[in-house]
Amino acid sequence: MSDDVAPATAARMLPPLDEHNRPYWTGGSDGRLLIHRCESCGRWVSPPAADCPDCAGHLTPAPVSGRATVFTYTVNHQPFNPAVPVPYVIAIVELEEQPGLRLAANIVDCEPDSVRVGLPVEVAFERQPHEGQDVYVPVFTPRRD
Ligand SMILES: [Zn+2]
Known part of the structure; x- marks a missing residue:
């Protein structure tokens, strides 16, 4: 996936790291989307949290496939940025990877x-x-398989 890494054409809104x-924001440097996962029960947790909401187990970042479906979306016509x-x-x-495991992201490379x-x-x-560092903003593109 690292071949997909290109300089951003548009600045995205980013939180303080x-x-x-x-x-989550730097895993793309090796082409990996990293999501926190519970070491005890295996639950994926997004947005990042301190502990597992189910069992209070320890969370560690783990790579996911990067495959997803659009749950909901909005087309923005206002030039906020x-x-x-x-x-x-x-x-x-x-x-x-898990029902309900959702992220907010831009959909790019399509109409x-x-x-x-x-x-x-x-x-x-x-x-x-x-x-002061490079981050790798996860965005999503239509799947062509
Ligand atoms: Zn857990």
């Missing part, structure tokens, strides 16, 4: 009108400077 979310051309798609995608609920997508990464 901390020990919990850093793997002058660096991001409109229209663009903000979606909640559900990862195939906004072609996005629909249930669309199969896969992760790609956009490299972007953030807080």
Whole structure:
């Protein structure tokens, strides 16, 4: 997947990095989407948390397949950020690893009108400077398999 890493064409909104979310934003440096997983019960947890909400077990970042479907989405036509051309798609995608395991991300490399609920997508990464380092913003593109 690392061949998919390209310099970002548009700045994405990023949170401050901390020990919990850093793997998510930097795992793309080796083409991996890292999500916290409970070492005790195996539950995937997103957004990142300190402990497993089910069993309070210890969470460690683990790679997921990056395959997902669009759960819901919105097409934004308002230029909130002058660096991001409109229209663009903000979606909640559900990862195939676990029902309800959802992330907010942009859908890219397609016409906004072609996005629909249930669309199969896969992760790609956009490299972007953030807080003095490179981060790899997970975005999703329509799956072509
Ligand atoms: Zn657990």
